[in-house]
Amino acid sequence: MNKHLGAGALLTTLIASAAPAAEIGVAMSNFDDTFLTVLREAMTDLDAGDDGIELSFEDATLDIGRQLSQVENFIAKGVDAIIIHPVDQTATTQMTKLVSGAGIPLVYVNRPPIEPSLPEKVVFVASNELDSGRLEAEGICDLLGGEGKTLLLMGDLAYEAARVRSQDVRDVFATPECSGIEIIDEQPGTWMRTSGMDITTNWLSAGYDFDAIISNNDEMALGAIQAMKAAGVAVGTGEDDIKVAGIDATQDALAAMAAGDLAVTVFQDAAGQGVGAVEAAKALIAGEEVPVENWIPFELVTPANMDKYVATN
Structure with a gap:
């Protein structure tokens, strides 16, 4: 049976009893990512504690084969638990089996495995992507008064997050309240700031007339903002400004919001996911029961409430 826990409930449950001294192997898809850096640093802060837990990190540099090899090395080393942020969710079946x-x-973190059911002692800690794109799209719909033209910056479509977040946006704009909003073009990127900048530059060069850009993450949103500012296009929350939305509420994104450039973002608790993943691994090592699904909620962030998140992520 699937169970759902928020960040507070998950940590309260799992911290209740201390795990024995152990080594946890952490296989990350990529170190060169703002959101994943926050997630990894939250794990590292726990590692600095005095509970005897040692974390060993590996960077797959977005290489599926490299990550599989790193997981195999952790197994050969005899670590007590493994945490994986998968390069590609289509590879989770093989890693789970190994x-x-x-x-x-x-413990899978941030990107849930694709398997419909998981073996014993295999769980994940993540945020439900059905909420992420919905929240940013609703935020933009509110700013546009339910009418306007938008462009959609999608992430790498090999990842479920990009597909789900993009469909969330389309679904919101199909509702009666937001049906006056049209997506006039959508392009896949690589989650990176440079990707958002390049795609937006191409849109501007093509002469698109639009009111907002909705991005699957903050990094591409920031790239879009840079491209528009370089072209002399006004961005922000004013009546005549182009509205830009992202997801993750990274510190760079919040700084852009404070400067009046980013209109909407969605807080994904990177630190909460990192801490939750380590605590779940510790609990499994100790023989405790851990829910298969551990959801850390998304939260809408706007200039009106951004102060709450400045020191959080």
């Missing part, structure tokens, strides 16, 4: 077959507890 780790579970070795009898090692496994």
Whole structure:
């Protein structure tokens, strides 16, 4: 049976009893990512504690084969648990089989595995993507008064997050309240700031007339803002400004919001996911029961409430 826990409930449950001294292998898809840096640093802060837990990090540099090899090395080393942020969710079936077959507890973080059911001692800690794109699209719909033309900056479509977040936006704009908003073009990017800048520059060069850009993440949103400002296009929350929305509420994004450039973002609790993943691994090592699904909620961030998040992420 699937169970759902928020960040507070998850940590309260899992911190209740201390895990024995152990080594946890952490296989990250990429170190060169703002959101994942926050997630990793939250894990590292726990590692600095005195509970005897040691974390060993590996960077797959977005290479599926490299990540599989790193997971195999963790298994050969005999770590007590493994945490994986998968390069590609289509590879989780193989990694789950390898780790579970070795009898090692496994925690997926941020990107849930694709398997419809998971073996014993395999869980995930993430945020439900059905909420992320919905929240940013509703924020833009409110700013546009339910009417206007938008452009959609999608992430790498090999990832479920990009597909789900993009569909969330389309679904919101299909509702009666927002049906006056038209997506006039949508392009996939690489989640990176440079990608958002390049795609937006192309849109501007093509002469598109639009009222907002909705991005699957903050980094591409920031790139879009840079491209428009370089072209002399007004961005912000004013009546005649182009509205830009992102997801993650990174510190760079919040700084852009404070400067009046970014209109909407959605807080994804990177630190909460990182801490939750380590605590879940510790609990599994200690033989405790952990829910398969551990959801850390998304939250809408606007200039009106951004102060709450400045020191959070």
